[in-house]
Amino acid sequence: MTETNTSALEPSGDPVRVGVYVCHCGGNISDVIDTKAVAAALAAHPNVAVSNDYMFMCSDPGQALIIDDIKANHINRVVVAACSPTLHEITFRKALQRAGLNPYLFEYVNIREQASWVHKGDHEGATRKAVRLVAAGVEKVVRQDELFPIKVGVEPHVVVVGGGVAGMSAAVALAGRGLGVTLVEKGVALGGRVADLDRVYPTEERGADLVQDLTRQVEGHSRIDVRLGSEVVGLDGHVGKFAVTVRTSSAAPDDQDHLVRAGAVVIATGFDHYKPAQGEHGFGESPAVVTLPDFQAALRQCPASRRGLQVNGRPARSVAFIHCVGSRQIDGVHAPQADGKVNDYCSRTCCTATLHTIRQVQSRFPDVDVYDLHKDIRTYGRGHEAYYEDASRAGALFFRFPDEEPPTFAASTGGEYAGTVTTRDILTWGEELEIPVDLVVLATGMVPRDIASLIDLRKLPVGADRFLQEVHPKLRPVETGVAGILLAGACQGPMDINEACTAAQTAAVKAAILLANPTIELDPFVAVVDGERCDGCGKCLAECEYVGALTMADVEQAGATVRHAVVNPAMCVGCGACAAVCSPRAINVAGWTLDQFDAMVDAIIAEDVGALAHTECRAGVRHIEFAVISGGN
């Protein structure tokens, strides 16, 4: 144990005593970095009282080392230099808590991804870099305030927006977990797009039966309130305490707006079908060119008779299906959408939906000639490839066109068939083919619905493909950047029914976990305003992306009324955009203050860890704790 030699003091007047723990991470770190040298270098820091290295800091004995030092050696700040904080930051915070220390008096330094893994060929350099990163961590933790989670009261109720299969599945799952649900559907009936489908792949159930079954569960549940012909027109508040205004236009004027208090909101507004541009493969110019959803509807209404397949009152003896219409578009080949960009994403469901439809044509009208024109076939689901194999065996002819040369259609005047599709087939030697057809079916992709008014209510995050965007596709797949607002189904991107319902179950579980207790605990890393420094200029407000997180208000200060920034800690995400534009340095993000950043930069560029002597570095020790936020809106 080293004696600290510093003027940095705790609020109690005790010296700040930092424990530094350098992890080998098996050999992930120590095969490249000299961990003993890092620990020895940090021991020279004036605020470091203990500095050790160990094989696995995250193991029980590793955590016990820290806990023992906190108790026996009066360590009051901890730095762990190890793998990624996403893996073990919480593990170590809990260890501090078990030892009786505020869990935020802790800094995690990633010397695996940021040093050993990226500098494998330079052991000395990686070790030098690790020393500087850990020294920066020590400088930061020395200036760390005690923090406490933000506590928010909870409404055990969820608003689900959209009554397709995803919205209905989410509603049933939420109600089954004991939560109240308001299901808001814009249309006059529940079911969404699936209600329009005949048999659905891969189960071959009727879309209508599937929807009916879910509708029965929704309508039969005492905890679910269904609001048809309704939309969300107001979305105030924050996770745990949203105030949602639902407008039912068909209601009497005084009853149109209904306020629902909810702890979470699930968005399940689904998708729209891509509408081909005028002239795209002949669309809009010839009645012989239709979209896949329109063809499916026509097929459903077409009786199996000796007259054969009839579409819009015309015989269809030869049908060409063209894949990827409105999906996987290429700049320069396809016309851009309204936002100036092409739809370069894959709509995922249309390949299987097309082959599934081809199989229906083949089984009901075996005399019809079927041609399948694709650039690729992506039947990605379990068992979906069977539709391709079966269609091929039953006589469908498959041609593969080059990405940059989509097939064209020319209507004939007075010929035997309605027209000719011209394509080049790269499955052979690039042969150019002219296919006589009565009908061209365009496998149109999925595009996001126009829910701009809903998005604008909370600046919901939208991806480059214009679908709603999750925080992380693997780690937080149904959460948006706005805490408590979750996603389910095809509003997030192309999905089949199975995937949409799985996403809905995930969102329901996420909401149920959030609302399981009377209060939610949020991380305290939010903006904090120093009222004495704030000059009320409002630049921070202009930068804040999170509706309601920051406002300007008149407050009483030293007997006078002054205007300054006020943060709602339940709505702030701690992005720091406000702090970055505040010239008087009146705003700081708790746990990431500007003073901490300055000190870290100084440590990184310092020549020698031992030279990092401090004077009065913790003169203004604070204890940041927010009251439980439980007020309504």
Ligand SMILES: Cc1cc2nc3c(=O)[nH]c(=O)nc-3n(C[C@H](O)[C@H](O)[C@H](O)COP(=O)(O)OP(=O)(O)OC[C@H]3O[C@@H](n4cnc5c(N)ncnc54)[C@H](O)[C@@H]3O)c2cc1C
């Ligand atoms: C041609 C085609 C064929 C397909 N065939 C199959 C198949 O055979 N098998 C399969 O697994 N998948 C198939 N799919 C995919 C399937 O359609 C989707 O997976 C499914 O519809 C997604 O359900 P959802 O609830 O997310 O969205 P949707 O079905 O689009 O439902 C969304 C609901 O939200 C409502 N809504 C929209 N905006 C608002 C708003 N602002 N406020 C309130 N309510 C709103 C809508 O009215 C709608 O009821 C097919 C897709 C296409 C394009």
